[in-house]
Amino acid sequence: MAKAWLDFAEYYREIAPEAFQAPRADGLAEWLEGRLLSEQADVFGRVCDDGGEAVGFVRASFLPPHEDAERQVTREVALPRIYVNALAVRRDHWRGGAGTALMRSAEAWGRERGARLISLDTFAASPVSVPFYEKRMGYERHAIVFSGSLD
Numbered sequence: 139m140a141k142a143w144l145d146f147a148e149y150y151r152e153i154a155p156e157a158f159q160a161p162r163a164d165g166l167a168e169w170l171e172g173r174l175l176s177e178q179a180d181v182f183g184r185v186c187d188d189g190g191e192a193v194g195f196v197r198a199s200f201l202p203p204h205e206d207a208e209r210q211v212t213r214e215v216a217l218p219r220i221y222v223n224a225l226a227v228r229r230d231h232w233r234g235g236a237g238t239a240l241m242r243s244a245e246a247w248g249r250e251r252g253a254r255l256i257s258l259d260t261f262a263a264s265p266v267s268v269p270f271y272e273k274r275m276g277y278e279r280h281a282i283v284f285s286g287s288l289d
Contacts, residue, residue: 194227
């Protein structure tokens, strides 16, 4: 999993080095395993392997309807939903079905829990992830996240 995470980071650093960094590598495998494989009722994690070697993983969280949903503007907060915290697949396994299988497993887990919506964020300038989510997964854009430096 650490190889997939480091490869994921390197890909994004190549696109936008001002926005992405290389994660600290020492202890990374243990950190990822602890977070991904933690036994929490509302957290989902799966690893995709090829011949016993991890090539990618997904981590998602279940979010119940917001307690003040009737006072909110967006409808989605009234729905049980899942949020994909991370999807990473090593580049040498892109377009081989690993990402799709991982996302479909997260969707199935969400459905089992009663979720009616799945959401995530990705880097808008990615020529790989944006088409993956829109064309392969059939997801639609619903928000734009802005950021700005306060330096």
